[in-house]
Amino acid sequence: MIKLYNSLTKKISDFYPINDDGTVKMYSCGPTVYNFPHIGNMRAYLFMDLLRRVLKYNKYKVYGVMNITDVGHLTSDEDEGEDKMEKSAKKENKSVYEIAQFYTDAFLKDLNALNIDLPEKIVKATDHIQEMIDFILQLEKNGFTYKISDGIYFDTSKFADYGKLSGMALEEKLAGARVEVNAEKRNPTDFALWKFVDENHIMKWASPFGVGCPGWHIECSAMGTKYLGEHFDIHTGGIDHLPVHHENEIAQNNCALGHKVVERWLHCEFLQIDGGKMSKSLGNVYTLNDLSEKGFSPLDFRYFTLQTSYRKKQNFTFVAIESSKTALSRLRTLVNSNKDVKRKLTSDEIAKLTNFSIAFTDAINDDLNSPLALGVLWDMLKEMPKSEDVYALAIRFDEVLGLDLDKDFNDDESLEIPNEIVELAKARLEARKAKDFAKADELRNQIESQGYKVLDTKDGFEISKL
Ligand code: AMP
Ligand code: ZN
Numbered sequence: 230m231i232k233l234y235n236s237l238t239k240k241i242s243d244f245y246p247i248n249d250d251g252t253v254k255m256y257s258c259g260p261t262v263y264n265f266p267h268i269g270n271m272r273a274y275l276f277m278d279l280l281r282r283v284l285k286y287n288k289y290k291v292y293g294v295m296n297i298t299d300v301g302h303l304t305s306d307e308d309e310g311e312d313k314m315e316k317s318a319k320k321e322n323k324s325v326y327e328i329a330q331f332y333t334d335a336f337l338k339d340l341n342a343l344n345i346d347l348p349e350k351i352v353k354a355t356d357h358i359q360e361m362i363d364f365i366l367q368l369e370k371n372g373f374t375y376k377i378s379d380g381i382y383f384d385t386s387k388f389a390d391y392g393k394l395s396g397m398a399l400e401e402k403l404a405g406a407r408v409e410v411n412a413e414k415r416n417p418t419d420f421a422l423w424k425f426v427d428e429n430h431i432m433k434w435a436s437p438f439g440v441g442c443p444g445w446h447i448e449c450s451a452m453g454t455k456y457l458g459e460h461f462d463i464h465t466g467g468i469d470h471l472p473v474h475h476e477n478e479i480a481q482n483n484c485a486l487g488h489k490v491v492e493r494w495l496h497c498e499f500l501q502i503d504g505g506k507m508s509k510s511l512g513n514v515y516t517l518n519d520l521s522e523k524g525f526s527p528l529d530f531r532y533f534t535l536q537t538s539y540r541k542k543q544n545f546t547f548v549a550i551e552s553s554k555t556a557l558s559r560l561r562t563l564v565n566s567n568k569d570v571k572r573k574l575t576s577d578e579i580a581k582l583t584n585f586s587i588a589f590t591d592a593i594n595d596d597l598n599s600p601l602a603l604g605v606l607w608d609m610l611k612e613m614p615k616s617e618d619v620y621a622l623a624i625r626f627d628e629v630l631g632l633d634l635d636k637d638f639n640d641d642e643s644l645e646i647p648n649e650i651v652e653l654a655k656a657r658l659e660a661r662k663a664k665d666f667a668k669a670d671e672l673r674n675q676i677e678s679q680g681y682k683v684l685d686t687k688d689g690f691e692i693s694k695l
Contacts, residue, residue: 230243230244230594231243231244231283231284231287231594232244232594232595232596233493233495233596233597234495234540234596235493235494235495236394236471236475236494236495236496237393237394237491237493237494239396241596244493246289246462247460247461247462247492250290251288251289251290252289252290252291252292253284253289253290253291253292253462253463254292254293254457254458254461254462254463255280255281255291255292255293255294255348255457255461255462255463255464255465256293256294256295256449256452256453256456256457256461256463256464256465256491257274257277257293257294257295257348257464257465257466258295258296258449258464258465258466258467258470258474259295259296259297259298259336259351260297260298260332260336261298261299261313261314262297262298262299262314262328262329262331262332262333262336263301263313263314263316263317263328263329263332264313264317264332265332265335265516265518266332266335266336266339266516267507267514267515267516268500268515268516268517268520268530268545269499269500269507269514270467271339271343271517271530271534272497272499272500272534272543273465273466273467273497274340274343274345275343275345275531275534276465276495276497276534276539276597277293277295277345277348277465277497278343278344278345278346278631279535279539279597279599279629280463280465280495280597281293281346281348282346282628282629282631283593283594283597283629285346285628286590286593286628286629287590287594291349292349292350292457293348293349293350294348294349294350294351294352294452294453294456294457295348295350295351295352296351296352296353296354296448296449296452297329297333297336297351297352297353297354298354298445298448299314299326299329299333299353299354299355300314300354300355300358300432300442300443300445300448301313301314301315301316301325301432301442312430312432314328314329314432315430315431315432318431324431325431325432329353329355333353337351339516339517339527342517342527343517343527343528343530343531343631344527344528344531344631344632344633345631346631350456352452352456354443354448354452355432357448357451357452357455358434358436358443360451360452360455361443361447361448361451362423362434362436362437362438362443363451364447364450364451364454364481364485365381365422365423365436365438365443365447366437367485367486368383368422368481368484368485369381371484371485371487372387373387373388373480373484373485374422375415376438377411377413377414378413378425379411379413379421379424379425380421380422380423380424380425380438380441380444381421381422381423381438382414382415382419382420382421382422383419383420383421383422383477383480383481383484384415384416384419385416385418385419385420385480386415386416386419387484388480388483388484390479390480390483391418391476391480392476393476393479394471394472394475394476394479394494395471395472395476397472420444420446420473420477421444422443422444422446422447422481423436423438423439423441423442423443423444423447424441424442424443424444425438425439425440425441426440426441426442430442445474446473446474446477446478446481447481449474449478450478450481450482450485450490453478453482453490453491454482454486454490459486459488459490460488460489460490460492461490461491461492462492462493463491463492463493463494463495464478464491464493464494464495465494465495465496465497466494466496466497467496467497467499468496468497468498468499469499470496471494471496475494475496478491479491495539496540497539497540498539498540498541498542498543499542499543500534500542500543500544500545501542501543501544501545502515502544502545502546503544503545503546504544515545517530520550523547524554525550525551525554526554528557528631528632528633529550529553529554529557530550530553531631531632532553532554532556532557532560532632533545533549533550533553534599535599535600535602535603535630535632536553536599536600536603537599537600538596538597538598538599538600539597539599540596551649554647555647555649555679555680557632558680559679559680560606560607560610560632560634561632561633561634561636561637562637562680562694563610563680564610564620564623564624564634564635564637565620565634565635565637566615567610567615567616567617567619567620567623568617568620568637569617569620570615570616570617570620571617572614572615572616572617574614574616574618578613578614578616579618581612581613582609582613582618582619582622585605585608585609585613585622586622586625588605589602589605589606589626589629592604592605593629599630602626602629602630603630605626606623606626606630609622609623610623646681646692649679650676650679650681650692651692653672653675653676654672654676654683654690654692656672657669657672657673657676657683657690658689658690660672661685676692680694681693681694682694
């Protein structure tokens with residue numbers, strides 16, 4: 230039984246799919262494609278991937294939908310400010326459509342590099358303008374909209390449950406809202422469903438309300454219900470989506486359709502860098518490409534993210550990713566050292582192996598406890614005798630972990646020995662020269678614990694993989 234947290238009820242509960250056929254329907258908020266995605270974004274999609282893999286490990290079929298926001302919604306959740314897509318197009322001297330395609334490709338390339346199991350349907354907002362208009366018309370018919378000079382707005386005061394997701398009553402939300410920029414709105418929390426745009430705006434569509442473009446929140450309501458129906462299992466996103474984007478999506482869904490649409494909301498906490506927020510001004514917004522230039526593979530980053538539960542903030546540092554890289558390399562070496570080892574396990578050993586298998590499933594089914602699941606794998610590799618059965622189970626665990634554990638990259642002669650290991654070997658040589666054999670032995674242990682072996686030669690030493 231999978232247990233998952235629900236941001237709406239704020240409780241962990243047993244997961245059952247709505248449909249009897251065991252297909253889980255899931256919607257994931259995708260990126261706005263005006264820039265290269267950074268590793269924080271990737272944490273959110275790695276979380277979506279982990280959830281998909283855990284569902285599949287439990288023999289559910291998954292039908293996932295993800296949107297690509299290629300309409301230039303405006304810079305803040307509140308639909309004010311500049312259009313990100315058009316700003317980027319101007320800067321790069323490209324059309325908005327070229328910008329959208331370029332960054333969509335870059336995004337998908339990163340997902341592939343991270344072994345992310347892609348949603349079955351990836352859909353563009355610009356292909357669904359009519360569905361969004363229809364959704365707004367339904368809201369209008371049900372009496373939840375009003376028109377002001379710059380667009381059609383949703384009246385949040387008419388939805389009694391507004392604020393339930395973020396756990397704030399409307400009054401509290403209103404009190405906390407920043408100084409209102411749009412004095413025409415009835416309530417500060419009201420949001421645009423359709424924005425009128427001026428002639429110069431590149432992306433614009435005709436509608437019964439006037440020429441304009443859709444608000445961001447209506448995208449996900451329209452596309453989610455189009456592909457997954459009026460009642461579906463799971464909706465995911467980053468934690469920043471919870472207080473506004475998803476609150477608004479719930480309001481739109483319930484008020485257009487008259488009932489709840491999403492059964493369970495799951496949100497991934499933020500990735501921080503060096504203990505703080507990523508920001509362009511601090512120069513700490515890294516992409517996968519930046520990591521690879523520094524010698525870290527996408528799967529090193531994947532391993533790094535698995536070490537923290539998706540519901541906790543995770544702190545990225547280069548020291549931490551270095552140790553993830555070392556650990557992953559060692560893990561692969563250990564897994565592969567079991568390959569083709571024809572050893573018949575005793576009945577006690579088989580029982581032990583079965584317990585590891587159960588412990589792994591229990592961990593991932595406990596609200597996707599990936600750090601615990603990784604720990605089970607390490608314990609299994611340390612405690613079990615080498616055998617092809619251990620290898621087979623590790624590879625089965627990798628259906629969830631997605632770390633390419635079947636590939637022994639360490640076989641590759643061209644693979645470089647990390648500097649850190651070379652430095653340890655040098656220090657060990659110095660210790661031997663100084664006849665400090667205790668220190669030399671300690672350094673050898675350190676080297677071996679990271680998956681390398683040091684051999685003394687007449688000229689110094691040689692390092693190889695364990
Ligand atoms: P955006 O393209 O800005 O809508 O972001 C794409 C996804 O990345 C959303 O699900 C965000 O919630 C998520 N996201 C943005 N920054 C971070 C971060 N630092 N850590 C984790 N997820 C993030
Ligand atoms: Zn969304």
